[in-house]
Amino acid sequence: MKDLKECLFYEKLEENNVKCNLCPRHCIIAEGKRGNCKARENQKGKLYSLVYAKPCAIAIDPIEKKPFYQFMPGNSAYSIGTAGCNLHCQFCQNWTTSQARPEDITSMTLTPKQLVEEAEFHGCRAIAYTYNEPIIFYEYVLDCAKLAKKKGIKNIIVCNGFINQEPLKEWCKYIDAANIDLKAFTDKFYKQITGAWIKPVLESIKTLKKQGVWLEITNLIIPTLNDKPAEIKKMCKWIKENIGTTTPLHFTAFYPCYKILDIPPTPKDTLLKAKSIADKEGLKYVYVGNVPAEKESNTYCPKCGKLLIRRGWFNITQNNLRKGKCNCGYKADGIWE
Numbered sequence: 001m002k003d004l005k006e007c008l009f010y011e012k013l014e015e016n017n018v019k020c021n022l023c024p025r026h027c028i029i030a031e032g033k034r035g036n037c038k039a040r041e042n043q044k045g046k047l048y049s050l051v052y053a054k055p056c057a058i059a060i061d062p063i064e065k066k067p068f069y070q071f072m073p074g075n076s077a078y079s080i081g082t083a084g085c086n087l088h089c090q091f092c093q094n095w096t097t098s099q100a101r102p103e104d105i106t107s108m109t110l111t112p113k114q115l116v117e118e119a120e121f122h123g124c125r126a127i128a129y130t131y132n133e134p135i136i137f138y139e140y141v142l143d144c145a146k147l148a149k150k151k152g153i154k155n156i157i158v159c160n161g162f163i164n165q166e167p168l169k170e171w172c173k174y175i176d177a178a179n180i181d182l183k184a185f186t187d188k189f190y191k192q193i194t195g196a197w198i199k200p201v202l203e204s205i206k207t208l209k210k211q212g213v214w215l216e217i218t219n220l221i222i223p224t225l226n227d228k229p230a231e232i233k234k235m236c237k238w239i240k241e242n243i244g245t246t247t248p249l250h251f252t253a254f255y256p257c258y259k260i261l262d263i264p265p266t267p268k269d270t271l272l273k274a275k276s277i278a279d280k281e282g283l284k285y286v287y288v289g290n291v292p293a294e295k296e297s298n299t300y301c302p303k304c305g306k307l308l309i310r311r312g313w314f315n316i317t318q319n320n321l322r323k324g325k326c327n328c329g330y331k332a333d334g335i336w337e
């Protein structure tokens, strides 16, 4: 307990129970027990984070890999993740860490100060909180982000959006960009496949946009589970009506993983059809990912149609933007410098 970080956003109840108010599960946790995410534990009536400053995954990734296509393209992000998650997606690609208890995997100690120094040392202009679910290491993200901001390093989260509004708004003061994984557009999928529910995720998307955080959305399409054109159309309409047409949307391919091993990978054609639906709905920046794609992973000017950024997987092979503008004068949506 001596080295553990006390959690934010929880309340003490009778008989040494506590209630965690970080995410919509609002776990009530008895003494000696943990919340649903396995990363927050009640010790003698206080809630502690078991993963503060304890990353188990560290890498320097292209920012495009997160994916962020319209946020500081061509830069590297110092990327970290820990154990635990508040969702339990049956198709999780990082399930060995996201579904693990902190003590079951190897982690290292990296204080916020050390993390920011490491990012600086490696010339990374951003720190990405990613791999498992940054909500689970909320306090660590917050402390790192405060320090990084002071040093001019950007903070980006790759997040499931299943968080309560108050902690999210606190994050928004320090987070520069968020990629929210909108896993489907039905509560049925969320309940059956992820163990969560959709409403708080949609609320988070609206809040991030309102608070001025640069936002991109990823929708991983799984054949038969969330690939119906009507569902995709409904999702695109919701995006258009609630956060506008300039938020980048990434349709990405599923590959069999964790508990879903009997469904084949998403055909590229399914992703192209989804893109075509989104384009028709008027979304301006729609991408296809996790499959070889040429023009579907490039950025084009919404006004004149000219190529702005050409990508080859996670590399920028051509950047025609000048101070964030197309030759035609259109100011492309994004954070470019």
Ligand code: SF4
Pocket (backbone or CB within 6 Å): 020, 021, 022, 023, 024, 025, 026, 027, 034, 035, 036, 037, 038, 039, 040, 086, 135, 136
């Ligand atoms: S963050 Fe963890 S402990 Fe807190 S409510 Fe969510 S699942 Fe429960």
